[in-house]
Amino acid sequence: MAAKTHPGTVESTVPRLQLLDEQGAVHEDPKLSPYVQDIDTVELKGLYRSMALARRVDEEATSLQRQGQLVLWVPLRGQEAAQVGSAWATEPTDRLFPSYREHAVVFHRGVKPGQLLQLFRGHTAGGWDPNECNVNLYTMVLASQVPHAVGYAMGTALDRKAAEDAGEPAGEQTQAVVAYYGDGASTEGEIHESMVFAASYDAPILFFVQNNQWAISVPFSTQSRVPLATRAAGYGFEGLRVDGNDILAVLAATRYALDKIRRGEGPVMIEAETYRMGAHTTADDPTKYRQRDEEEQWGTLDPLERLEMFLRETHHVGDEYFESVANEGREMADELRTDVLGMTPPTFDEFFDKAYADPHSLVTAERAEYLDYQSGFAPQGDQDVSGSEGAHA
Numbered sequence: 001m002a003a004k005t006h007p008g009t010v011e012s013t014v015p016r017l018q019l020l021d022e023q024g025a026v027h028e029d030p031k032l033s034p035y036v037q038d039i040d041t042v043e044l045k046g047l048y049r050s051m052a053l054a055r056r057v058d059e060e061a062t063s064l065q066r067q068g069q070l071v072l073w074v075p076l077r078g079q080e081a082a083q084v085g086s087a088w089a090t091e092p093t094d095r096l097f098p099s100y101r102e103h104a105v106v107f108h109r110g111v112k113p114g115q116l117l118q119l120f121r122g123h124t125a126g127g128w129d130p131n132e133c134n135v136n137l138y139t140m141v142l143a144s145q146v147p148h149a150v151g152y153a154m155g156t157a158l159d160r161k162a163a164e165d166a167g168e169p170a171g172e173q174t175q176a177v178v179a180y181y182g183d184g185a186s187t188e189g190e191i192h193e194s195m196v197f198a199a200s201y202d203a204p205i206l207f208f209v210q211n212n213q214w215a216i217s218v219p220f221s222t223q224s225r226v227p228l229a230t231r232a233a234g235y236g237f238e239g240l241r242v243d244g245n246d247i248l249a250v251l252a253a254t255r256y257a258l259d260k261i262r263r264g265e266g267p268v269m270i271e272a273e274t275y276r277m278g279a280h281t282t283a284d285d286p287t288k289y290r291q292r293d294e295e296e297q298w299g300t301l302d303p304l305e306r307l308e309m310f311l312r313e314t315h316h317v318g319d320e321y322f323e324s325v326a327n328e329g330r331e332m333a334d335e336l337r338t339d340v341l342g343m344t345p346p347t348f349d350e351f352f353d354k355a356y357a358d359p360h361s362l363v364t365a366e367r368a369e370y371l372d373y374q375s376g377f378a379p380q381g382d383q384d385v386s387g388s389e390g391a392h393a
């Protein structure tokens with residue numbers, strides 16, 4: 001579906017790539033098709049399963065937030081193909097830098113849904129160890145992860161060069177870095193700076209933009225007059241524009257990009273055109289700023305339904321498989337709910353221990369001051385919560 005455009009929009013010279021069309025049929029593309037030759041029925045079922053489980057977790061998390069069990073939730077519905085397809089193309093050694101909606105990406109790297117929900121319950125400031133799964137922590141500050149990712153990519157390239165200069169055997173494969181961000185974040189200055197540095201230093205990085213058409217209530221037509229992929233040329237590297245609801249195109253384009261990056265041919269950018277089907281977060285009401293017919297049109301482009309059509313019609317996968325995935329999703333959601341309801345909140349003083357890796361005298365003093373202040377209150381059981389006074393949290 002064509003994105004809403006501004007009257008001043010310049011016709012794009014970057015073609016929109018697609019392999020799996022809206023009716024669930026595959027077409028050849030000279031650039032992308034070679035990168036998905038190995039994707040057989042087993043792999044396709046795996047891709048479907050990952051998307052479906054991520055969607056089920058997303059639904060459960062939305063309900064948990066509505067029931068007051070999470071502080072906030074950021075729905076991913078609609079973006080499953082962009083996330084699973086791109087993550088699937090990476091090697092476990094590649095370093096990923098998400099923003100805050102990349103749930104399917106972090107699940108692909110082994111982060112458990114319960115670990116992620118601890119963050120959205122306010123029980124942790126992180127959720128996982130970035131060095132264990134090679135995924136940096138979420139960041140809410142738009143675009144801030146992108147210069148970090150470029151710096152990391154420049155560092156890996158320098159390490160590799162230093163090892164080569166010292167005559168040490170080169171590692172098995174060049175580590176690539178993927179920075180995820182959105183159409184709204186793409187207009188932050190950090191992205192421009194990141195692209196200039198990445199191009200100048202030939203950093204092994206993939207800029208992966210999920211253009212979900214909205215930055216909260218601001219439509220994409222306000223962010224850019226051209227598809228974002230066209231911007232890459234201005235920095236001197238390749239930009240690919242893919243149908244982000246077509247998991248095969250996303251997978252192939254990401255593999256193509258990572259191959260190029262590993263050959264030392266500089267950064268690449270991918271714009272995955274997709275749609276945020278739900279609210280921006282559980283604190284948002286999209287009916288205030290977007291039209292129902294737009295949502296309905298994009299609803300016909302659902303990435304899961306498209307892959308399901310292809311699996312059923314071309315790969316003869318039947319109901320049994322889809323039912324087993326749905327059952328697995330239900331069990332996963334039940335476990336997640338039990339897990340979340342059983343989580344014990346950390347005490348506030350624990351946060352002082354997380355400020356620095358090593359003890360710090362100032363933080364130690366602040367912690368003592370805080371504990372002293374807290375000790376001035378009556379123990380929980382003695383509090384009078386019947387009247388209005390003293391009943392506030």
Ligand SMILES: Cc1ncc(C[n+]2csc(CCOP(=O)(O)OP(=O)(O)O)c2C)c(N)n1
Binds near residue numbers: 183
């Ligand atoms: C530096 C900064 N400015 C503003 C915000 C407030 N904010 C949070 S999300 C968002 C929209 C981001 O849109 P986009 O980059 O398209 O990502 P999406 O939420 O659509 O995935 C804004 C403006 C923020 N978090 N950080």
Ligand SMILES: [Mg+2]
Binds near residue numbers: 213214215216
């Ligand atoms: Mg967006």
